[in-house]
Every structure is written in C-alpha cells, then in structure tokens.
Amino acid sequence: MIAFEDHFHLSKTxxxxxxxxxxxxxxxxxxxxxxHRIYSFINMxxxxxxxxxxxxxxxxxIRVLAGEMTGYGYTTDLSFxxxxxxxxxxxxIASSGMGSNAFRFKKxxxxxxxxxxxxxxxxxxxxxxxxxVKEAYLACQKTDPKIKKVKVLYQDQIQHVSIVNSExxxxxxxxxxxxxxxxxxxxxxxRKEFGYSGGGGRVGLEYFNQVxxxxxxxQEAAEEALKLLEAVEAPAGEMPVVLAPGHSGVLVHxxxxxxxxxxxxxxxxxxxxxxxxxxxxxxxxxxxDDPTIPSFRGSYNIDDEGTVPQKxxxxxKGIVTSYLQDRLSARLMNLPLTGHGRRQDxxxxxxxxMSNTYVERGQDDxxxxxxxxxxxxxxxxxxxxxxxxxxxFTFTISSGHLIEQGRLTAPIKQVTLIGTNxxxxxxxxxxxxxLTFGLxxxxxxxxxxxxxxxxxxxxxxxxxxxxxxxx
Amino acid sequence: MKEKVQLDELxxxxxxLVAFAKAAGADEVEVTIADGSEFSVDLRLGKIESLVEAGSxxxxxxxxxxxxxTYATSSDLNDGTLKRLIQNAVKRAAYGSHDEYAGLPxxxxxxxxxxxLKLFDPxxxxxxxxxxxxxxxxxxxxxxxxxxxxxSHGASFVTNGVKTILANSKxxxxxxxxxxxxxSVGLQAGGTDDKVxxxxxxxxxxxxxxxxxxxxxxxxxxxxxxxxNPRKIQTQAVPxxxxxxxxxxxxxxxxxxxxxxxxxxxxxxxxxxxGRRIGNEKITVIDDGLMPNKLGSxxxxxxxxxxxKTTVVEKGVLSSYLCNTYAARKxxxxxxxxxxxxxxxxxxxxxxxxxxxxxxIISSTKxxxxxxxxxxxxxxxxxxxxxxxxFGLWVEDGEIAYPVSEVTIAGNLEKILNQVEMVxxxxxxxxxxxxxxxxxxxxxxxxx
Numbered sequence: 004m005i006a007f008e009d010h011f012h013l014s015k016t017x018x019x020x021x022x023x024x025x026x027x028x029x030x031x032x033x034x035x036x037x038x039h040r041i042y043s044f045i046n047m048x049x050x051x052x053x054x055x056x057x058x059x060x061x062x063x064x065i066r067v068l069a070g071e072m073t074g075y076g077y078t079t080d081l082s083f084x085x086x087x088x089x090x091x092x093x094x095x096i097a098s099s100g101m102g103s104n105a106f107r108f109k110k111x112x113x114x115x116x117x118x119x120x121x122x123x124x125x126x127x128x129x130x131x132x133x134x135x136v137k138e139a140y141l142a143c144q145k146t147d148p149k150i151k152k153v154k155v156l157y158q159d160q161i162q163h164v165s166i167v168n169s170e171x172x173x174x175x176x177x178x179x180x181x182x183x184x185x186x187x188x189x190x191x192x193x194r195k196e197f198g199y200s201g202g203g204g205r206v207g208l209e210y211f212n213q214v215x216x217x218x219x220x221x222q223e224a225a226e227e228a229l230k231l232l233e234a235v236e237a238p239a240g241e242m243p244v245v246l247a248p249g250h251s252g253v254l255v256h257x258x259x260x261x262x263x264x265x266x267x268x269x270x271x272x273x274x275x276x277x278x279x280x281x282x283x284x285x286x287x288x289x290x291x292d293d294p295t296i297p298s299f300r301g302s303y304n305i306d307d308e309g310t311v312p313q314k315x316x317x318x319x320k321g322i323v324t325s326y327l328q329d330r331l332s333a334r335l336m337n338l339p340l341t342g343h344g345r346r347q348d349x350x351x352x353x354x355x356x357m358s359n360t361y362v363e364r365g366q367d368d369x370x371x372x373x374x375x376x377x378x379x380x381x382x383x384x385x386x387x388x389x390x391x392x393x394x395x396f397t398f399t400i401s402s403g404h405l406i407e408q409g410r411l412t413a414p415i416k417q418v419t420l421i422g423t424n425x426x427x428x429x430x431x432x433x434x435x436x437x438l439t440f441g442l443x444x445x446x447x448x449x450x451x452x453x454x455x456x457x458x459x460x461x462x463x464x465x466x467x468x469x470x471x472x473x474x
Numbered sequence: 475m476k477e478k479v480q481l482d483e484l485x486x487x488x489x490x491l492v493a494f495a496k497a498a499g500a501d502e503v504e505v506t507i508a509d510g511s512e513f514s515v516d517l518r519l520g521k522i523e524s525l526v527e528a529g530s531x532x533x534x535x536x537x538x539x540x541x542x543x544t545y546a547t548s549s550d551l552n553d554g555t556l557k558r559l560i561q562n563a564v565k566r567a568a569y570g571s572h573d574e575y576a577g578l579p580x581x582x583x584x585x586x587x588x589x590x591l592k593l594f595d596p597x598x599x600x601x602x603x604x605x606x607x608x609x610x611x612x613x614x615x616x617x618x619x620x621x622x623x624x625x626s627h628g629a630s631f632v633t634n635g636v637k638t639i640l641a642n643s644k645x646x647x648x649x650x651x652x653x654x655x656x657x658s659v660g661l662q663a664g665g666t667d668d669k670v671x672x673x674x675x676x677x678x679x680x681x682x683x684x685x686x687x688x689x690x691x692x693x694x695x696x697x698x699x700x701x702x703n704p705r706k707i708q709t710q711a712v713p714x715x716x717x718x719x720x721x722x723x724x725x726x727x728x729x730x731x732x733x734x735x736x737x738x739x740x741x742x743x744x745x746x747x748x749g750r751r752i753g754n755e756k757i758t759v760i761d762d763g764l765m766p767n768k769l770g771s772x773x774x775x776x777x778x779x780x781x782x783k784t785t786v787v788e789k790g791v792l793s794s795y796l797c798n799t800y801a802a803r804k805x806x807x808x809x810x811x812x813x814x815x816x817x818x819x820x821x822x823x824x825x826x827x828x829x830x831x832x833x834x835i836i837s838s839t840k841x842x843x844x845x846x847x848x849x850x851x852x853x854x855x856x857x858x859x860x861x862x863x864x865f866g867l868w869v870e871d872g873e874i875a876y877p878v879s880e881v882t883i884a885g886n887l888e889k890i891l892n893q894v895e896m897v898x899x900x901x902x903x904x905x906x907x908x909x910x911x912x913x914x915x916x917x918x919x920x921x922x
Contacts, residue, residue: 044545053573054544059548072522073525075527079531352526397850
C-alpha cells in the first residue's frame with residue numbers, strides 16, 4: 004500500500020474505483036499494474052566518459068480478463084481522469100458477467116528477499132559509478148597493446164512495482180538491477196576481432212568489489228578478443244558438440260525453456276503441448292527454472308502479477324513435468340501458478356517467461372567428456388539464439404574451440420548451430436558435475452517484450468549436431 | 475522556422491524546457507517530445523485474444539555544458555520531475571569528459587515543409603473498433619479455409635499515431651504527425667512433430683493503402699505450406715537466391731556496417747573504405763527520407779537536420795556513410811539526416827531493382843538454394859561475417875524441387891555483395907529497409 008501512495012498517489016478507495024470501472028462491462032478479473040523506474044546510465048568509449056543519462060519511466064496499465072480475452076489500457080499520465088480512460092479501454096473487452104465494486108485487499112508476503120543489496124546503486128553517487136566504468140575500461144585497455152578499442156557501458160535501475168487485482172491481491176516490489184559490460188576489439192595485421200564480458204544482477208555496489216570486479220570484466224573482454232585473433236574457421240556439417248559449463252545455458256533457454264512457456268502449450272503451437280509427463284530427452288537431463296536464486300539477474304520477489312514465484316522443475320530425468328505459468332494460462336489450463344507472469348513494462352500485458360534457467364548437474368567428469376570426442380567443437384560462449392514453436396532452434400557461438408583427439412585445440416570463429424529440440428535432448432549423452440551460471444547480462448525477447456534472465460549448465464555433450472562453418 | 479503563433483501545449487512545454495535548461499546553466503539544449511496513441515487487436519482461431527488501447531508521452535532532453543553531453547528521458551511529464559531532471563543533467567556534465575565533437579548541428583533549417591511527405595492519415599483515428607477487429611478476423615478466417623493449415627498464431631490489426639516535437643537552443647521548433655497501420659497473420663502447417671510456420675503482413679501509413687485480408691491470408695498460407703515435408707541436405711557451396719525479405723535482412727546488416735557511428739568507432743569492416751569498391755556493379759543502395767507515403771520517411775531527423783536522398787553505394791562503390799551530427803564531425807563529413815537518439819537509423823534504405831523477374835532468376839539456376847527465412851543471431855559487423863540458421867527451397871534444373879530445413883548459411887557481406895549475379899525487378903517498400911530478389915554466385919549451406 005505504501006508504494007501505491009508514495010509512487011503513484013493512489014489511495015485504496017481510488018484503486019477500488021478503478022477496478023470497478025474496469026469491470027463495469029463484466030469480465031472475470033481486473034488488475035492495476037503501476038510502475039516507476041529510475042535508471043542511471045554511463046557510456047565510456049574513445050577514452051572519455053561520453054555520455055551519462057538519467058531516465059524515469061512512470062506508467063500504469065489496467066487489464067481485464069473475460070474468458071480467453073484480455074482488454075488492456077495504459078497511460079503515462081497518472082491523473083484520475085486518464086486512469087479512468089485506460090480502465091474504460093480495458094473494460095471494452097467484456098460484454099457479460101457480474102462486475103464488482105467491493106474489494107478487500109490483502110497484501111502478498113514474499114517468501115524471501117532475493118535482492119541481496121547492502122549498498123543500493125540507485126542511492127550511490129555518480130562519481131563512484133564512473134570510477135567502476137573507468138576501472139573496467141583501463142583494465143581492458145592495458146591487457147595487451149593489440150587491444151585497439153574498448154567500450155564500457157554501465158546501467159543501474161530501481162523498479163517500483165505495485166499491483167492490485169479484483170481478487171483482493173495487493174503486492175509490491177522494489178527491484179534493483181545493475182549491469183556493467185565491456186567490449187573490446189583486438190587487432191593484428193588486418194584482422195580485427197571482438198570480445199565481450201560483463202556482469203551484474205539484483206545487486207548493490209558491493210558486488211563490484213566482492214563478486215565480480217570491473218577489472219576482471221575488462222580483462223575477460225580483452226582476453227576473448229585476443230583469443231579470437233588466433234581463431235580458425237569452424238568446420239561445417241554434423242559432429243559432436245560439447246557445451247562448456249556456464250554460458251552454454253543459452254542452449255537450454257532456447258531449446259527447452261521457451262517451448263515450455265504455458266501460452267504456447269495452451270494454444271497447442273508448441274511441440275511440447277501434448278508431451279506433459281512424456282519422455283522428450285535422455286534420462287540424464289533435468290532442467291529447472293528458478294526465480295528465487297538470490298541476487299540473480301532473472302530473480303524477483305513477486306512476478307508482475309503479484310504471484311510469489313517458485314523453483315519450477317521443467318524436465319525431470321528427460322520427462323516433461325511442468326510449464327511456466329502466468330495467471331491467464333494457468334486459469335484456462337486449470338493448472339497451478341508458478342510465478343512466471345512477467346512484463347517488460349506498463350505498456351505490456353504479462354506473459355509466461357523464464358527467469359533463471361539451468362540444467363541440473365550430472366555425474367560425469369568434464370575431462371572424461373572431452374576425452375570421449377575424437378573430432379568436434381567445444382562451445383564456450385554463445386551470443387544468442389532463437390527458437391520456433393516447431394522446436395527448430397539455433398544458437399551462435401562467439402567463442403569456442405575445436406576438439407581433436409579428446410583435447411581442446413585451436414579457437415574457432417563465430418559459427419551458428421542448428422537443431423530440433425527433442426532430437427538434441429535425446430542426443431545428450433554425458434553431463435558433467437560442474438554446474439556453472441553464465442554472465443549475468445542476459446536479456447530475453449518474446450513478442451517484442453524484453454526481460455532480464457540468466458541461465459546455466461554443467462559441461463554437456465551432444466552426440467551429433469549441425470554446425471555451420473565454412474566448408 | 476519560428477514565428478509568433480499560438481503554440482500547442484506540448485510545443486510550449488518543449489520551448490519552456492529549453493529556456494529553463496539554458497537558465498540552469500546549459501550551453502546547448504535539445505528537447506524532444508513524442509505523443510503517441512496505440513490500438514491493437516490480436517485474435518486467434520476466430521476469438522479475440524487481446525484488445526489494447528492506450529496513449530503515452532515521452533520526453534527526451536540533451537544537455538551540453540562545457541562540451542560535455544548528458545541525457546535524460548522521462549514518461550513522467552510532471553513539471554517538477556522535468557525541472558529536476560534538467561538540473562541533474564546540467565550537474566552531471568561535471569562527471570563527463572570534454573568532447574570537442576559535442577554539440578547541436580551547426581546550422582538549423584529556416585523552414586521545413588512537411589506537407590509533401592504525406593505521413594499522416596486522419597482516417598486512422600476515425601476507424602471504429604468493430605471494423606478493425608473484422609479485418610483481423612477476415613484475414614485469419616480466409617487463411618484457415620486452407621485445409622493444410624493446422625494451427626494459427628493469430629491475426630493482428632495495429633494502428634499507431636505519433637506526434638513528434640523537437641525544440642532546441644538554436645531556435646529550432648518543428649513538429650510532425652505520422653500514422654501507421656498494420657495487418658498480419660501467423661500460421662502453422664503439419665502435425666505436432668513436423669510443424670512448419672510463417673506469417674505475412676502489410677504495413678502502411680494510410681489505411682486505404684493496406685492490402686486486403688485475402689492478399690495477406692493467401693500469401694501467409696503459401697509461405698507456410700511450401701515448407702511442408704522438408705529434407706536435409708549435404709553440406710555444400712551453391713548459388714543462393716535471396717527472397718526480397720531476405721535481401722532486406724542483408725541490407726539491414728549493410729546499414730549497421732555503414733552507419734557513421736560504427737565507422738567512427740571503427741567497429742565496422744567498412745571503416746576507411748569510402749570511394750572504394752565493396753560490391754559489384756549491380757549494387758546501388760539508396761537512403762531516402764523524403765519519399766512521400768513511405769514507412770521510413772520523415773521531414774527532419776532527431777536533431778532537426780532535414781532528411782535527404784543519399785546514394786550509399788553506387789555501382790558497387792561505397793559513396794557515403796550515414797551520419798548524425800556527432801559521427802559526421804568525427805569523420806569530417808556532413809550529417810545525412812539519419813540521427814536517431816544517440817545513434818543513427820535508416821530512412822528508406824533500399825537496393826535499386828534490376829530488370830529480371832524472380833521467376834527468371836529461379837529458372838536460370840541449375841542447382842541452388844532459395845533462402846526464405848533465417849533464425850538466430852550471427853552477424854558480425856567487425857568482420858562482415860554472417861552465420862545463421864536457415865530455411866529454404868532447393869532448386870534443381872530451374873525449378874523448385876523441395877523445401878530444406880535445419881541448415882545454416884555462412885558467408886561474408888563483402889564477398890556476397892561482390893558475387894551478386896542477378897537483381898530482380900520486384901522491389902516493394904513493405905518495410906523501411908527493403909530490396910528485390912537477388913542471386914548470389916555461391917554460399918556455404920551447411921547440412922548433414
């Protein structure tokens with residue numbers, strides 16, 4: 004309640020009125036989502052602090068559900084008149100039903116506070132943040148004279164979210180998020196290569212002293228660019244692929260996570276819609292999505308519908324066990340909520356999304372996994388991927404190695420891999436005991452909405468996958 | 475451009491904030507306001523899924539003090555908030571570095587006539603909800619009549635209206651209104667375990683120009699079912715035909731490599747290549763912000779620099795980078811009217827069409843691959859390297875033989891532009907970045 008009053012100047016009585024207007028034409032459910040975000044941004048390149056910026060995003064969205072239909076209106080003007088207009092826009096979806104005008108709000112209590120912050124960045128003076136940026140920049144630059152260009156971006160934000168709905172839910176959250184990334188270009192003769200590193204999450208200033216120093220980020224970016232100067236073309240064709248622990252988690256995010264989002268399964272467009280409790284992968288594959296990992300980029304105390312989230316088992320020893328749910332799909336599918344209803348901002352309706360997705364550790368020794376491959380590739384860092392409902396997915400390696408006779412040899416240049424998810428899940432034949440999470444800098448895009456996510460995995464061997472190099 | 479006339483509320487706000495920032499200590503100021511409205515309906519299998527109607531305002535401020543640049547943006551247009559943001563921005567300049575290239579454009583246009591551009595359709599605001607819903611409904615209904623279509627991602631009808639206002643401390647005050655409307659449908663064919671999917675759309679500034687539901691539905695069906703029962707192919711290097719949507723994708727990558735920002739930052743392989751050959755004679759690429767009616771047109775860019783027509787590549791020779799004021803100063807060139815916030819964006823950016831029909835291009839190909847869709851990432855402007863998941867059609871003896879899936883294509887933009895053998899006559903301005911069908915001599919298609 005405090006947040007609604009403080010940030011949005013809306014009293015309980017006014018919120019009740021807005022919900023009544025939203026349900027004035029009928030409908031099963033109405034909700035008010037208000038958001039106030041403050042961002043701080045710093046960009047350093049060409050050896051100077053080129054830009055600093057401060058941004059404020061303030062807005063309110065009203066949603067009405069009527070059966071499978073959603074009505075939505077939003078406004079950046081929080082006058083009662085404009086909010087009423089937005090409520091009327093949302094109301095227009097319904098044409099029957101009871102409506103309601105008596106609401107008793109009960110506040111949602113999160114299970115735990117996943118924002119491990121002792122020194123909040125949004126309250127930190129700009130100078131200290133500028134120092135972090137400079138530290139990363141200089142560390143990157145001085146790694147090697149072949150580093151010809153460096154760019155460092157820093158961003159922090161605090162997002163205040165307040166939600167009430169016609170079922171009496173009242174929830175609020177104040178989510179911190181920070182990100183420091185470094186880009187490096189190394190040059191040798193006529194060759195230029197690009198390296199990248201970064202970190203962050205739901206963290207405070209102390210993270211950059213204790214967990215991941217700007218110096219480390221700068222050096223890692225430089226080292227990747229330098230390594231790629233020596234990279235050879237990846238081979239093309241089908242071959243064994245070993246995923247390095249950590250950043251290769253992108254593969255799971257693309258190949259499995261998206262297609263277990265409930266909306267695609269409710270609409271039967273996902274290849275998984277008829278596979279609940281069926282085997283889709285090798286028995287050694289177990290996959291979770293967990294929004295409750297402290298300080299992780301994809302974590303939250305409540306989702307964007309006010310649901311307290313839970314660690315969700317998606318694939319249990321190769322068998323599909325759960326979808327990622329939001330309120331709409333859970334109600335229509337008659338399944339329990341999992342707390343994965345997320346939205347980019349107040350202009351968007353919530354949809355089922357991943358948070359922190361990972362493959363559970365296995366039994367194998369990572370060394371033995373490598374030794375089992377005569378000729379293949381080792382993917383160290385993935386720059387992103389995409390999946391279609393058919394299960395076809397790609398991901399692009401930005402850094403990796405050839406595997407020859409069970410050993411890592413030459414680094415390889417950027418290359419794209421393609422596969423079909425169920426096929427690949429069945430071809431996973433070894434999983435290491437070395438679960439690691441990737442860089443805390445990931446953003447996932449779905450239906451034009453971007454949300455912060457993280458992913459992870461142990462060393463994984465896929466017995467055969469199509470690699471597109473240059474023949 | 476400024477005459478003493480009655481200003482609307484938002485133009486006055488912009489001017490007042492410029493004056494406030496000057497008084498607060500800024501040397502130069504630029505204020506941009508976007509006042510937008512949005513309507514969208516999504517429906518699926520004949521039922522409405524969502525209906526969105528909304529309005530929003532955003533304000534952007536750029537402050538330059540002692541040759542240091544700071545920015546602020548806000549969707550909260552409360553007077554107190556905006557003044558505090560401006561004061562913070564002026565103070566923040568102290569943490570920036572002196573940048574000799576900082577600053578607003580040196581000179582501002584006297585007057586820009588926006589009427590010939592035809593960016594605004596008054597009819598769009600008047601369309602009633604039932605009619606908009608019916609358009610989406612009809613599009614999907616027609617598509618689903620085809621029995622090969624087994625599921626639908628749904629159909630959407632979307633309209634947007636935006637008023638853009640720009641004021642700066644050099645006395646510039648300009649504004650323009652624009653509209654967009656779009657009708658689209660996404661489809662699936664095949665069974666659960668052998669699904670194929672695609673979509674089609676029409677986007678226009680004027681409602682009367684929008685393609686009818688039948689045209690969009692039929693095209694979406696055709697694009698989807700042609701992928702049914704795909705085969706895998708052996709890894710090989712073959713001629714590759716890019717459909718217009720794929721040429722547009724390639725040009726989008728070219729844009730990111732000739733953007734003045736990428737050039738001065740030296741993150742593009744086309745740095746220091748002005749006046750040099752980057753493709754063969756068949757390649758002429760234009761950026762034109764002044765084409766009436768077109769999606770990428772605008773009277774002036776985000777800094778108030780008038781838009782223009784720029785030849786970017788002329789018969790294979792790189793003739794211009796596309797710059798905002800900052801990149802232009804860095805490169806000792808002129809702004810081309812492509813500023814967009816802190817970066818640059820294309821206006822109407824297209825490849826000049828040739829005279830061959832797409833059918834003749836296919837007929838000319840003994841063995842080859844028609845690229846119809848790509849997925850994933852895999853574009854590297856530093857090297858020009860391309861690596862993507864791909865879907866396509868296999869060509870044998872001048873005819874389409876069967877669909878192909880689960881392959882990747884790999885190549886290099888400069889090599890591709892030098893290997894263009896044929897350019898089609900089928901250019902349509904369906905998107906701001908666009909091109910006709912083209913045929914490339916040889917690319918690696920990786921399969922089994």
